[in-house]
Amino acid sequence: MFNPINYIRTNVNQARVSWREWREQSRQLSTHNDLAKAKAKKIARKIDVSRREFMVAAGKLGMIATASALLAGTGLYVIVREKEQNDVFVPTFDLYKEDFPFPFTYLKNVLKDGKVTGEEVGQIVANHQGVGGLYALLAFGLVKRTGEQGEMSVRYSEFLDLSARMIKEGKISFQSTTIEEGNAIDFLYRIEKKAICYDPDILRKPQNIRITESSIIHELTHAFQDYHRRAIRWSQFEAEAHLAQSDFLFHVQPDLLHLTHWLQLYQIPEGFKYKFMFPRTTVSYAAGLSGADPGLGKFIEQARGNYLLIRTLQGSVDPRDLAIRQRQISSLSTPKAAYQELVESIEAARRIAQKKPLREQIACGSGSQAGDRLSTCYPASEIIDYGTRVQLLIMYLWGKGDFGEARNAANDYLLNRWQGVKHNLLDLPGMDVGMNLTGIK
Numbered sequence: 001m002f003n004p005i006n007y008i009r010t011n012v013n014q015a016r017v018s019w020r021e022w023r024e025q026s027r028q029l030s031t032h033n034d035l036a037k038a039k040a041k042k043i044a045r046k047i048d049v050s051r052r053e054f055m056v057a058a059g060k061l062g063m064i065a066t067a068s069a070l071l072a073g074t075g076l077y078v079i080v081r082e083k084e085q086n087d088v089f090v091p092t093f094d095l096y097k098e099d100f101p102f103p104f105t106y107l108k109n110v111l112k113d114g115k116v117t118g119e120e121v122g123q124i125v126a127n128h129q130g131v132g133g134l135y136a137l138l139a140f141g142l143v144k145r146t147g148e149q150g151e152m153s154v155r156y157s158e159f160l161d162l163s164a165r166m167i168k169e170g171k172i173s174f175q176s177t178t179i180e181e182g183n184a185i186d187f188l189y190r191i192e193k194k195a196i197c198y199d200p201d202i203l204r205k206p207q208n209i210r211i212t213e214s215s216i217i218h219e220l221t222h223a224f225q226d227y228h229r230r231a232i233r234w235s236q237f238e239a240e241a242h243l244a245q246s247d248f249l250f251h252v253q254p255d256l257l258h259l260t261h262w263l264q265l266y267q268i269p270e271g272f273k274y275k276f277m278f279p280r281t282t283v284s285y286a287a288g289l290s291g292a293d294p295g296l297g298k299f300i301e302q303a304r305g306n307y308l309l310i311r312t313l314q315g316s317v318d319p320r321d322l323a324i325r326q327r328q329i330s331s332l333s334t335p336k337a338a339y340q341e342l343v344e345s346i347e348a349a350r351r352i353a354q355k356k357p358l359r360e361q362i363a364c365g366s367g368s369q370a371g372d373r374l375s376t377c378y379p380a381s382e383i384i385d386y387g388t389r390v391q392l393l394i395m396y397l398w399g400k401g402d403f404g405e406a407r408n409a410a411n412d413y414l415l416n417r418w419q420g421v422k423h424n425l426l427d428l429p430g431m432d433v434g435m436n437l438t439g440i441k
């Protein structure tokens with residue numbers, strides 16, 4: 001998914017909060033960061049390997065009931081469920097369920113809806129390690145179900161077939177990771193490991209399951225791009241993956257798409273309510289295009305420009321500065337004065353920031369290596385100032401519960417007001433680095 005390089009912690013409650021609460025939360029911003037650091041690291045559970053291997057082997061032979069009985073006889077407690085066709089996954093589930101944040105019935109249904117066979121389950125479990133096998137089963141069931149039920153546009157069928165094969169053969173693995181502080185990400189594709197990494201702590205937070213599934217689709221798209229290995233720009237790499245993810249949501253739960261273009265995630269205490277992807281109207285247009293349609297190429301190009309612009313403006317935010325200004329704003333006497341102050345200061349900052357071409361205001365370091373990200377780029381202080389003020393307004397509106405207004409502000413200040421300049425960012429060396437990857441659109 002969108003791997004944000006900024007450290008914005010919009011720790012405002014997604015629920016409606018009062019002006020006073022918003023002020024209170026602003027004051028708590030700095031302590032929040034300290035608390036997050038103190039979070040204890042989870043210790044990986046030790047797994048009895050021999051038991052696991054025994055169950056895997058038994059599963060492959062379809063001997064689940066017998067295997068369970070045998071283990072029960074040796075004093076190990078194994079839940080024996082009625083054996084069904086895809087219930088070969090049950091022993092694996094029972095072994096690793098503590099480390100797997102999704103419910104039994106959910107995984108069972110995904111496998112059932114994907115028409116996953118017992119033999120396929122056996123292969124997957126044999127080709128993946130530990131709890132990674134459960135994630136592999138989930139991802140495999142998901143792509144099979146997506147194909148079975150037409151949950152993505154037709155042009156993704158090759159992607160779905162290849163993803164299923166790579167998961168089954170263990171060519172993509174699933175690994176637990178703690179994703180760096182401030183980047184609250186559920187899944188992440190790591191090219192060097194050929195692995196989809198997941199953060200179990202993030203996944204334990206409540207999140208709409210369709211969003212979670214769409215994140216898996218996004219990462220599988222990166223794996224697919226990686227598999228094909230041709231030259232591609234970073235912005236294209238992400239544009240394609242976000243489009244695939246949005247296409248999936250468009251088919252399964254379109255109301256999860258929204259009107260904001262690629263706005264940063266909002267982190268809320270309970271997890272994520274929204275992830276910001278392509279707007280629904282543009283996805284519906286793209287969903288009807290074939291991979292060979294020139295309209296799709298233009299669409300991706302547009303998306304790349306938006307992506308780089310939003311990354312630049314949101315990614316430039318200085319978190320310490322943001323916290324200081326949040327306190328300043330919250331000390332103003334009334335909400336109206338605060339709003340006015342915010343809007344006026346954005347306008348003033350914009351006039352300054354737009355005096356020079358955007359491209360000239362971003363200095364990028366050695367970004368020629370594949371996989372380098374925007375973190376090697378340094379926006380000018382004018383851009384940082386503008387980005388920080390806009391973020392402050394968005395957080396303010398979001399905190400008040402004016403979600404529509406927050407989205408409008410994001411579209412307006414992060415995109416609309418920069419029309420005509422955003423394409424300056426395309427192919428900016430270091431920022432939009434080339435990668436040896438390509439794939440579907």
Ligand SMILES: [Zn+2]
Nearest residue numbers: 001002238241
């Ligand atoms: Zn991505």
